[in-house]
Amino acid sequence: MKLLKTDLQDVVIIEPTVFRDDRGWFFESFNEPRFHDELSKLGLPIPRSFIQDNHSSSQKGVLRGLHYQLAPHAQGKLVRVVSGSAYDVAVDIRKGSPTYGKWVGAELSAENHRMLWIPEGFAHGFVALEDNTHFLYKTTDVYSKELERSIKWDDPDLGIDWPAGADFIISEKDRQASPLKDADLPSLYTPGSTQALTLDIIGDSRGSLIALEKSSQIPFEFRRVYYIFGTQPEVSRGFHAHKDLRQLAVCVSGKCRMLMDNGVTKEEIWLDSPTKGVLINNLVWREMHDFSPDCVLVVFASHEYDEKDYIRNYKEFTNLVAAAAVSNEAV
Numbered sequence: 001m002k003l004l005k006t007d008l009q010d011v012v013i014i015e016p017t018v019f020r021d022d023r024g025w026f027f028e029s030f031n032e033p034r035f036h037d038e039l040s041k042l043g044l045p046i047p048r049s050f051i052q053d054n055h056s057s058s059q060k061g062v063l064r065g066l067h068y069q070l071a072p073h074a075q076g077k078l079v080r081v082v083s084g085s086a087y088d089v090a091v092d093i094r095k096g097s098p099t100y101g102k103w104v105g106a107e108l109s110a111e112n113h114r115m116l117w118i119p120e121g122f123a124h125g126f127v128a129l130e131d132n133t134h135f136l137y138k139t140t141d142v143y144s145k146e147l148e149r150s151i152k153w154d155d156p157d158l159g160i161d162w163p164a165g166a167d168f169i170i171s172e173k174d175r176q177a178s179p180l181k182d183a184d185l186p187s188l189y190t191p192g193s194t195q196a197l198t199l200d201i202i203g204d205s206r207g208s209l210i211a212l213e214k215s216s217q218i219p220f221e222f223r224r225v226y227y228i229f230g231t232q233p234e235v236s237r238g239f240h241a242h243k244d245l246r247q248l249a250v251c252v253s254g255k256c257r258m259l260m261d262n263g264v265t266k267e268e269i270w271l272d273s274p275t276k277g278v279l280i281n282n283l284v285w286r287e288m289h290d291f292s293p294d295c296v297l298v299v300f301a302s303h304e305y306d307e308k309d310y311i312r313n314y315k316e317f318t319n320l321v322a323a324a325a326v327s328n329e330a331v
């Protein structure tokens with residue numbers, strides 16, 4: 001499997017290794033460890049696990065998009081075509097992103113077996129270039145009718161260079177979509193999201209060194225660093241969320257199990273190497289379990305300590321998540 005960069009840093013084309021013989025061909029259409037490994041090599045974040053698969057069929061000229069979902073059901077999509085061909089487009093719609101409003105396109109076909117990885121925070125659309133184009137995709141979150149949104153496919157502010165052809169066939173919903181300037185958009189980071197990071201090692205014969213700098217490794221201005229150590233294995237900690245605070249946690253020695261919950265889905269990650277970090281955005285309920293006796297957990301925090309920023313009651317947390325979803329819907 002080869003990952004090819006596009007003009008949008010986080011969007012990549014995946015070219016699987018196809019094994020051909022006189023019977024036909026074979027390829028791995030998805031291999032999670034390899035996918036994660038290849039993303040890490042490009043310094044890209046590891047996505048949440050895929051939890052839904054979709055399959056659509058379109059006749060030539062059908063244009064679907066530009067679609068996305070808001071938090072807490074934002075979706076990353078791994079898309080491919082298994083019959084026919086399509087011109088596939090991803091648009092960076094993350095407010096505050098250096099590539100905000102920029103788009104990339106790629107031809108995906110049953111023939112070239114190419115896939116496109118479109119992370120959360122991007123809008124997605126495609127036009128079928130042939131009849132009977134079958135589009136298959138994996139998503140990192142479930143479909144949400146309430147949180148799905150569309151941006152107008154021909155918004156002049158985007159200037160997408162769709163392949164020329166006959167009149168496109170477009171659903172009524174997509175005809176009614178907003179232009180980017182009026183759309184309800186995600187931010188560069190999504191409250192309620194977490195992200196596993198593989199930290200770059202600078203090493204030589206003397207050993208390894210990891211340097212954490214704002215921007216390259218820590219995507220926020222950090223104002224505080226603290227560390228947790230000497231926690232007994234039977235003791236669990238955390239059990240709170242933050243209204244605004246964002247953090248990056250790394251076990252520089254030993255290990256512990258982090259449980260992160262955005263009020264809708266739960267994720268677990270073992271911090272068991274100084275090369276593994278986890279970015280925890282605001283509105284994430286976190287718990288830390290199974291500390292090894294030698295565990296030293298270093299945390300980089302976006303703000304100084306402020307008790308008022310803590311949400312220590314789980315019910316209050318889920319109420320806040322629900323209120324954030326409703327206010328997203330109302331925008």
Ligand SMILES: Cc1cn([C@H]2C[C@H](O)[C@@H](COP(=O)(O)OP(=O)(O)O[C@H]3O[C@@H](C)C(=O)[C@@H](O)[C@H]3O)O2)c(=O)[nH]c1=O
Nearest residue numbers: 054056064065066067068077124125126142143171173
């Ligand atoms: C996307 C989706 C739709 N549906 C239903 C809703 C509706 O009744 C019917 C058809 O939905 P749509 O018209 O929105 O289908 P479609 O226009 O194909 O939507 C898709 O477009 C591409 C570009 C994407 O990126 C996808 O995420 C998705 O938004 O299927 C689900 O039940 N689950 C799903 O995951």
